[in-house]
Amino acid sequence: MSRFWSPVVHGLTPYVPGEQPKLAHLVKLNTNENPYPPSPRVEEAIQAELASGGERLRLYPDPTGLALRQTIANCYGVSVEQVFVGNGSDEVLAHTFLGLLKHDRPLLFPDITYSFYPVYCGLYGIDYATVPLDEAFQIRVDDYLARGPAGVGAAIFPNPNAPTGRALPLAEIERLAAGLPDCPIVVDEAYVDFGADSATALIDRHPNLLVIHTLSKSRSLAGLRVGFAIGQAPLIEGLVRVKDSFNSYPLDRLALVGAAAAMADQAWFDETRQRVIASREKLAADLAALGFQVLPSAANFVFARHPDRDAAELAAALRSRSIIVRHFKAPRIDQFLRITVGTDAQCAALIEALTAILA
Ligand SMILES: *Cc1c(COP(=O)(O)O)cnc(C)c1O
Numbered sequence: 453m454s455r456f457w458s459p460v461v462h463g464l465t466p467y468v469p470g471e472q473p474k475l476a477h478l479v480k481l482n483t484n485e486n487p488y489p490p491s492p493r494v495e496e497a498i499q500a501e502l503a504s505g506g507e508r509l510r511l512y513p514d515p516t517g518l519a520l521r522q523t524i525a526n527c528y529g530v531s532v533e534q535v536f537v538g539n540g541s542d543e544v545l546a547h548t549f550l551g552l553l554k555h556d557r558p559l560l561f562p563d564i565t566y567s568f569y570p571v572y573c574g575l576y577g578i579d580y581a582t583v584p585l586d587e588a589f590q591i592r593v594d595d596y597l598a599r600g601p602a603g604v605g606a607a608i609f610p611n612p613n614a615p616t617g618r619a620l621p622l623a624e625i626e627r628l629a630a631g632l633p634d635c636p637i638v639v640d641e642a643y644v645d646f647g648a649d650s651a652t653a654l655i656d657r658h659p660n661l662l663v664i665h666t667l668s669k670s671r672s673l674a675g676l677r678v679g680f681a682i683g684q685a686p687l688i689e690g691l692v693r694v695k696d697s698f699n700s701y702p703l704d705r706l707a708l709v710g711a712a713a714a715m716a717d718q719a720w721f722d723e724t725r726q727r728v729i730a731s732r733e734k735l736a737a738d739l740a741a742l743g744f745q746v747l748p749s750a751a752n753f754v755f756a757r758h759p760d761r762d763a764a765e766l767a768a769a770l771r772s773r774s775i776i777v778r779h780f781k782a783p784r785i786d787q788f789l790r791i792t793v794g795t796d797a798q799c800a801a802l803i804e805a806l807t808a809i810l811a
Pocket of ligand 1: 484539540541542543566610614640642665666667668674677678679
């Protein structure tokens with residue numbers, strides 16, 4: 453606390469990121485990073501950008517990130533005006549909350565979802581209401597539609613949702629976008645590459661639909677900080693107006709070239725995500741064999757509870773064996789653990805530890 457703070461700072465409730473412990477030999481399954489390295493072309497591109505002693509770093513990067521946006525546009529079969537890039541999808545989300553989701557009527561999102569959403573609402577003074585997931589932890593589109601156009605300013609949810617891992621079919625997303633045609637509908641697809649269908653396929657038909665992606669998960673680049681949004685050009689223009697009122701150069705030269713290299717390497721992307729998906733299916737089966745209830749996951753993590761063991765105690769017992777998973781002390785989910793899919797060796801270490809703990 454300081455008397456020098458602006459009044460708004462006293463009222464903030466900041467997001468708490470999953471911890472990044474400095475210990476070596478830790479099995480780190482708490483922040484949904486990819487266990488495999490990024491495409492080797494990322495390092496080549498960054499090295500090339502650093503040529504001649506980093507001489508190019510003297511100059512500002514392209515404020516529009518045009519080359520990266522063109523690469524992303526090619527990947528998704530959209531035009532470059534339909535792509536926005538930012539410093540991690542958290543920054544893209546921040547600009548989206550201010551630029552598209554702040555209205556007189558409330559913003560809707562699930563009661564169990566990415567915990568950064570209420571933080572942005574606090575920062576930007578956005579009125580919001582949460583919509584409960586059903587008993588199977590699924591989004592019920594009818595609950596959003598039932599509020600009627602007069603009761604909704606906009607809606608946002610991750611697909612697959614976090615931390616549940618459950619995916620919503622594209623037809624349901626389309627029903628929401630079509631049912632609330634005057635409301636921006638934002639789909640946060642941080643995990644979509646691990647098993648759900650991307651709503652980018654719907655943007656041509658729905659001018660109110662924005663899809664947000666990150667390179668942190670499926671492209672193994674959480675440390676590079678690159679995210680992007682895809683939607684019709686007027687939505688993107690709104691984000692650019694916010695960005696150019698905040699930071700004209702959110703992506704540095706190394707991030708721009710590294711991200712473009714990762715997006716262009718489709719073969720690497722397909723191989724690593726298939727490995728993660730295969731490991732997830734084995735991990736879910738192994739957890740079920742230990743008596744866990746495991747929600748069906750379309751993400752690179754599983755959400756699981758054990759009927760006889762307290763989740764916080766399980767997390768602590770794992771931690772004492774140098775395995776870190778995520779536990780949320782939140783209503784409805786405080787008996788669940790969110791476990792990132794690691795390498796097969798990491799998953800085996802987790803199962804071995806849980807077997808010992810449960811014995
Ligand atoms: C990880 C995550 C993000 C943030 O990704 P960054 O690009 O690393 O900022 C956004 N949304 C959800 C749901 C996530 O899980």
